[in-house]
Amino acid sequence: MRSVIEVNAVSKLFADSEEAPSAHVLAIKHAELRVSSGEFVSLLGPSGCGKSTLLDIIGGLEAPTSGEIVIEGQIIQRPHPKIAMVFQSMSLFPWRTAIDNVAFGLELKGRDPETRRKTAAAMIELVGLKGFEHKYPAQLSGGMNQRVAIARALALDPDILLMDEPFGALDEQTRRIMGLELLRIWDRTRKTIVFVTHSIDEAIQLSDRIILMSARPSIIREEILVPLPRPRSIESLTTDIANDIQRRVWKALLEEVDERHFDA
Amino acid sequence: MFVAGARRHRVTIQAGVVLGVIAFLFVASRINSFIPSPVAVFNAASDLATGKELYWNLGVTLYEALVGLLIGTVLGVSLGVLAGSSRFATEFFNPIILALYSVPKIVFLPLLLMLFGVGLAPKIANATLHAFFPVVLNSLVGMREVKLLHLKVARSMRASPGQTVTKVFLPSMVLPVFAGIRLGLGLSVMGALLAELFQANAGAGYLVHQFYSKGLIGEMLVVIIVMFILILSINAGMKNIENRLSRWRAA
Numbered sequence: 001m002r003s004v005i006e007v008n009a010v011s012k013l014f015a016d017s018e019e020a021p022s023a024h025v026l027a028i029k030h031a032e033l034r035v036s037s038g039e040f041v042s043l044l045g046p047s048g049c050g051k052s053t054l055l056d057i058i059g060g061l062e063a064p065t066s067g068e069i070v071i072e073g074q075i076i077q078r079p080h081p082k083i084a085m086v087f088q089s090m091s092l093f094p095w096r097t098a099i100d101n102v103a104f105g106l107e108l109k110g111r112d113p114e115t116r117r118k119t120a121a122a123m124i125e126l127v128g129l130k131g132f133e134h135k136y137p138a139q140l141s142g143g144m145n146q147r148v149a150i151a152r153a154l155a156l157d158p159d160i161l162l163m164d165e166p167f168g169a170l171d172e173q174t175r176r177i178m179g180l181e182l183l184r185i186w187d188r189t190r191k192t193i194v195f196v197t198h199s200i201d202e203a204i205q206l207s208d209r210i211i212l213m214s215a216r217p218s219i220i221r222e223e224i225l226v227p228l229p230r231p232r233s234i235e236s237l238t239t240d241i242a243n244d245i246q247r248r249v250w251k252a253l254l255e256e257v258d259e260r261h262f263d264a
Numbered sequence: 265m266f267v268a269g270a271r272r273h274r275v276t277i278q279a280g281v282v283l284g285v286i287a288f289l290f291v292a293s294r295i296n297s298f299i300p301s302p303v304a305v306f307n308a309a310s311d312l313a314t315g316k317e318l319y320w321n322l323g324v325t326l327y328e329a330l331v332g333l334l335i336g337t338v339l340g341v342s343l344g345v346l347a348g349s350s351r352f353a354t355e356f357f358n359p360i361i362l363a364l365y366s367v368p369k370i371v372f373l374p375l376l377l378m379l380f381g382v383g384l385a386p387k388i389a390n391a392t393l394h395a396f397f398p399v400v401l402n403s404l405v406g407m408r409e410v411k412l413l414h415l416k417v418a419r420s421m422r423a424s425p426g427q428t429v430t431k432v433f434l435p436s437m438v439l440p441v442f443a444g445i446r447l448g449l450g451l452s453v454m455g456a457l458l459a460e461l462f463q464a465n466a467g468a469g470y471l472v473h474q475f476y477s478k479g480l481i482g483e484m485l486v487v488i489i490v491m492f493i494l495i496l497s498i499n500a501g502m503k504n505i506e507n508r509l510s511r512w513r514a515a
Contacts, residue, residue, distance in 0.1 A: 059420055078422070085420040091413050095435045095512045105421045107431070136512040156421065 003070075004160060004192050005058060007033035010067035012053055027053045029219045031067070033211060035192060037159075042195045042203040044249070045213030051196045052164050054213075058194065059085050059162050071160070083160045084153035089169035091149055092137040098148045099124055099133040105156040123151035126185060143167075143174040150185065160192045167202070176234065179205050183232060200249050204242050205232060212249065214256050222252050300482035308482035309489075317471070322490065325468040328384060328456040332391025333449055340396045340448070341441060344403020345433070354404070361404070365397045370458055377463060387459040387467065394455030395448035402444025406437030439510055446502045453495055 012028040027050045035041050043051040056062040058069055060079035071080045084105070092101045102120040111119075124133055127147040137145050146166050153161055166182075167175040179202055186193060197203050203210045204226055212222040226245060228236050236242060286302045293301035300308070312318040347357035373390055380386035410433055418432050460469025468491050475484035 061416060061420060079420050081422065083420075085417070087413060087417065090411070091417050093414060093417075093432075093435065095438070097512075104417075104431070108418075108421050108423050108427055138513060 002037055003034040004037045004072055005033070005035035005194065006070035007031050007054070007058065008068050008070065010054070010057060010064040010069065012050070012057065012062070013065045027218055028057075028064075031220050033220065035194060037192055038190050040186060040193045040195065040206055040208045042197055042207040042210045043213055044197055044200065044203040044210050045218075046215050046253075047198060049213045049215035050218035051213050053218075055085075055162050055164050055194060055196050059083055061085075080160075081156075082158050083162060084156050084158035086146070086149050086153045086161065086163040086166045088165045089142065089145065092145055092152070094137050097134045097136055098129060098140065098144075098151075101137070101148050102151045102155050104152060109156070119155055120151075123155045124148075126154065126188070127151045128181065141174075142170050143178055146170065146178060147181070150182070154185070154189065154191075158191065160194070163193060163195045165196050165198070168197070168199075175199070175202065176205070180232075180234070182206065183230075187231065200246060201237055203249075204228070204245050205237055210245075210249070212252055221256070224248055298481060300485065304482040305485050305489075308480070309486045312483060312486055318487065318490065321466055321468050321471040321487075322494065324384075324466045325453070325456050325460065325491070326494070328387045328459075328467065329391050329449070329453040332388050332393075332455060333395045333445070333452040335388070336392045336395030336448055336452060337399050337445055339392070340399025340444065341403045344400045344441075345407060345429075347400070348404045348407025354408075358404070361397070361400055365401065369393050369397075369455065373459060373462055376459070382463070382465075387456050387464060390459040391452040391455035395445075395452035398447035398451065399441065399444040402440045402447075403437060406440035407433065409440065410436045439506070442502075442506050442509060446499065446506065449498060449502060450495060453491075457491075 010028060010031045011026070013024045014027050015024060031054055033041075043054060045051045053062060057064050058071075060069070060076045060083070063077075068075050070076070072082065074080075093104065096104070099117070099120045102123050103116040106116040106119060121133065124130060127150055129144060129147050129151070132140060132144065137148070140148070149166065167178045170178060183206060195203075195206060207226050210224040210226060211220055212224060213219070214221045224245060226241075228239065228241055289299065289302050289305065292299045293304070343357070343361075347353050347361070369390070372393060373386075376386045376389045376393070380389050414432050414436065415428065418428050423431065456467065457469035457472075460467035461473055464470040468487055472484050472487050475481070475487065
């Protein structure tokens, strides 16, 4: 299948600090990744492993120190119009109601008010928030806020959705429910999704493929296919296939700890 | 229930203070003949209420204060946005603004009189100067309070620099800037009054000075009290607008 996202030999160096600009930290080392159209890929790794940085680079928000990102056959220098991003939490504009948050991107594009209202209302309905259009983010729960954030990204009708730990700030139950909701939305919209998470279960529940990343040096360590049938349910996680994948992920993580001689 | 109780409590105390002041005037007027009795103040008030003098001069002062506030707000927000736009700009402007802020603005009045001559202009200029500082400082704070994540969202959706200012920076700044304007209002009235006391031929400050030099202390007190009530009610109105602007905060 055709790759819609190509990550070609991407490395990223960060200046260590303002006081010592010559000391650099290697945030990402030589990352290679292909994502096919309609695929759901998770970037899984511990905090600080550079997975969010890699997502920002794919989103055109950060420039790679070396290497390139190719989106739909075109090398990107800045955010690509066919990509939308969803962030962890508190990314909604608190002074805008749910529907006005969803319409934000359409406003930037200069769409007329009627189109904006219709599209935003449809997106609100898609994420299951009908009736909450005129609530402010402070009046909605954390899970509802993330539904609005997803609707805001979908309103631009992107081909690719980049999600940076979108359910990371939610409690376990809400996180599971949101995962299933996301699968339902994905099923209806057929976007390509790159999903950053540090939760093994979440990665297994959602993805076609898990990209295991390790910290310092931050490299793509292993790719694990998730051949669980779709549509998935809560029970999918308790099947033998899921248990097997879980074991493989843990093994890879523990090997890394061994290699580092428990210096963590 | 608690809120209603606290409110009733507060109103009782405020009414007590007003009665206390009246009682004080009553006693003090018996001891010192320069101090007018509450009855004399009331008579002066009803005299002034029927004439045009009080309204006209209060109108002049309010006009100066509001125009000064308007100019001070435009200048303050503009400079605040400029000063907050980059680290360099903040480090450059911040010490200058803070140094000027701590200087009593009245020292610039002779300069303003020299520059703007007589009439409304120097009084408006003084009101502007007073209103400017809280607005510029709060705008600067507002610029710094913009969430990086909000800017990231705008950037990921390919917002232009202009859209980023109007749809992210300015809405984030509304509440701190408005708080600055509310502070600026009181100060711009003060600026107008100070200029009128110094050198003027119209305005509430001028009227206070006139009554004082004629020994009409009761009339003078009336002007002060009316001015006080006016500022209180404008402030309450502003508070009302502020609550409406921040309704998204209510959970």
